[in-house]
Amino acid sequence: MPAITAVQPSKLPAGATTWIAGSGFTGATAVKFGNTNANFTLFNDGAIRATVPAGSGSVLVTVVTPSGTSNGKAFCYSGTPGATIQAVQPTSGPSAGGTPVTLVGYGFTGATDVKFGSTSAPILANLQGKVIQTTAPAGTGTVLVSVVTPVGPGCGIAYDYVGVPVPPSVDSVVPDEGPAGQQVTISGSGFTGVTSVQFGVVEAGFVFVDDSTVVATAPDGVAGSLVDVTVTTPNGSDTLEDAYTYVPAVTSVVPDEGPEGQEVIISGFGFTGATSVTFGGVEATSFMVADDDTVFAVVPAGSGTVAVTVSTPNGDATLADAYTYVVVPEITLVEPSTGPAVGGQDVTISGSGFSGATSVTFGGVDATSFIVENDTTITATTPPGTAYTTVDVEVTTPGGTATGSYTYTLFAYVTNQTDATVSVIDTSDDTVADTINGENFQGPAGVALTPDGSKVYVANSSGEEVTVVDAGNNVVTGSLITVGISPYGVAIAGTKAYVPNSTDSTVSVIDTATDTVTDTINGENFNTPFWVAIAGTTAYVTNAANDTVTVINTATDTVTTTINGTNFNSPREIAVTPDGTKAYVANNGGTTVTVIDTGTNTVSGTPITVGTSPYGVAFTPDGTKAYVTNEGGNSVSVIDTSDNTVITTITDAGFNEPRGVAVTPDGSKVYVANYGGSTVSVIDTSDNSVTTTTVGNNPFGVAIVNV
Template sequence: MNPSPNSPISAATSPLAGPAPTVSSVSPSSGSTAGGTGVTITGTGFTGATAVRFGATAASGCTVNSDTRITAVAPAGTGAVQVTVTTPGGTSAQFVVYGYATVPAPTLTSVSPTSGPVAGGNTVTLTGSGLTNATAVRFGGTAATSFTVVSDIHITAVAPAGTGTVQITVATRGGAGDGISYAYAALPVASGVSPDQGPTSGGNTVALTGTGFTGATAVLFGATAALSFTVVSATQITAVAPPGSAGPASVNVTAPAGISAAGPSYFYVNAPVLSGVSPSSGPLAGGNTATLTGSHLIEATAVRFGATSAASFTAVSDTRLTAQAPPGSAGSTRITVTTAGGTSNPIPYGYLVAPTLSAVSPTQGSLAGGDSATLTGTNLTQTTAVLFGAVRAAFTVVSDTHIVATAPSGTAGPVGVSVVTPGGTSPAVAYARVAPPTI
């Protein structure tokens, strides 16, 4: 039975021999004296071919692709030899020459990157010499998915899947040179980030934990690269967070083996904003409760009156926070709130000296009340109450040193008059209620 196109050559012959084959070309027309070069032979009458010879030596790996094309692997040899094809019709007679030459084997000096994922698919660049006529690139025993000869000293190749450390080799007509090491590595894994939140402005430093960080080339917060990063070890990286939009962002690490997947979430937090405080002042001794209003207050980590932390604070909601004022010095200070998103704008708060009373005039009034009394003292401007004993009186602040109050009714006898301001309560001065004379 005659071999059909696209089948290996066999020694079978046909009783119906046709005309002898002709050979018109061989490509490439030369190769290494060591043999092993793949060649394509073109001509006519190749169907049923039983042998391909380079001089007197049979080629190996011969395949009849069609009646006009055969592929074969050149055997070892020297000098210039005639390439012939034999079929049942005879042996070709055309003088088609194939030249043997001493072609140096290719050399490889470097590969970049030096490692990649076990799944392959990444592109590596090989550097060396004698690479122009490369016919194959292999990672260990596995052919590259594809390769491109860039120049005589550079080849780019797409790595196949693999494991462990393998030798990359390049085959040319001069043979396959010494290999260069390439490591298959597992993808990096980012498992933790601390702290796990920060300001939308970025700039804070976080610590990433995981595996496979050696040789990391990037740290990504979402799609944005970290401002900078340092590989501390194969399991830890420190990175400076870039700016981002409020909300979660997945943190991932890119290494020679590839990029980690499903990294830990890092939350971008808006900076807090303060719009008001009530009351806006308090005593030097502190201890009073101030209610702060604004936005993004729910995750407050600190409240400060100037440089002093509040005695305590409670985030009631994202827009409301209560804080116990610490002791302070007379005058104005500024309140700020800090969260993971940063520190708020400052708002003013006043520390007030407690009021004093030195006199009340007149010093007595009727049991029925309604008498006008002038109070003299200091720090009276922000008076919020005038007390005759425990009873509140109507009053008018005349100046920081004078108040006019209307005495309330009461029982006969002395009563202490005091003034209340955000700075505290004054010591009391005596005022007497006197019953009217009887007739």
């Protein structure tokens, strides 16, 4: 309980600073001048500095803390008229009154009354206006004593009534049973200044509310025991016998949801000697008492949200709605089950128990995105993966993890000119995985993929558009891109696609980020431009009608030079070596391939003799070999690029006017489009054996993403 011993100075104007001395000030919540709160600073348990609030006359200063309100000390506002009491003897007396009291001060002349608070006391003697003798009336607490003169009550002094100490009385504890740690309300009287609360002989934490209420937290105890509760104050102690019974309790189950068979931690009190643990009335598969506060249990079969009960010799402890059963997920189908290594494919995962799914992974990699459609269906977009590998597809929910499978592959895209379709070949087994149809194609010829493999660009030779395909899902995306008339080839570098328009004798430049034409390169340099290949910042365009190759600076999209000579003969396709140092041109009007040095943009060496009417060129990833399709010879020539000699010529009954050609990124297979029929020949580069895959009519171009 706080106590004030002095207020100095004790007479000041409003706004001045005074010091309050005493004890028990820690945690002070208010300083009052009469009934008015003052701003204050607590320096320590025995010192407070306060700013005098607005007021007048004489008032009592008190300090309020969580443990109660202090005694009062007198304070007088400067300028208060009337008598001033400087001392009182004695300073206190019994509540019943009757104590002779002497007041010493000045300005007592003409005094008409003496007040103890609001109660009058007789003036027995007034000596020279400086000393008054009186008798204290009955009263309680601390009161302000003042001498009343014709000008007012003046500046008074404090007087303390001392009553008979009232010991505490404990009437009830609510609730009267529970575990250790439970909060209880203790009701009674005389709790002011409470210093201790005990359950049995164990100290409890408590909060003083008011003279009749204390809130306490049951300390550690023994389940099944009945203990007394004792409240102690400066005026004594009181005990309520057999006031609180310790009983077992379950406070939490962690985790609080999951499948059967999951191990959980049950926390609470009074578990020693536990004889059973149940989930919704069903015995746990197993359990172990770790200590009085902890039980480990394995969840039995069940469903819904259930109560968990721990039974002990001292009673049952139950926590309602403590555990929610969650179904273990199961995957029954991933469709499609095969997709591109570049990712981006939308797949449907079917099964059960998908509600609340938190993750979907492919080979341990998070899906690019996923949506839980319902408890049996998830749609997900595949992340990139490694070609020709089968990975686990995992769906994780609160009920566990379900596993399926998905195979990453590489697709070869084949344009079928007459059918106006694009066949998609799975290069892992050389079967047609998909056929892209629609009015979006008109004589599709050249085909190319973006560097990341996400989009396929198809030049429509019978029209004046380029079609864009979403490689993740093999569907046409966006609108057709209008270019020039009769585009055949297409090549992509960075975010630009270059499309030669054979009838217009122009080259269109497409921004692959927006799929819009950003430039059209014109000039007398083009004459039936057919195919295009890119080396660094240079694009090479074959001109089928005048036996030349036009060179374009891709940084400025301007023509820099034209490579002429007798070395070209109705050039068709052109390809650049992987290191970018050479470009090989198939001369369809003869039997040769011309090599261009890209460093000087001049013809290098003499043309390489291959088969009749060479058409397409493609390189192995290491650049050591070039595969050339011979349209008129129904063969494929293999060139050693180190010395530009033909090391073998592959023949097969399946070759039929071969045109487009592409090599897998690992160099193990070569895909050849047989324009004279409806097949693609697949060459195994380890032994040059050939197999055939049926596609659409008049297959023209082939492209495989390089990943």
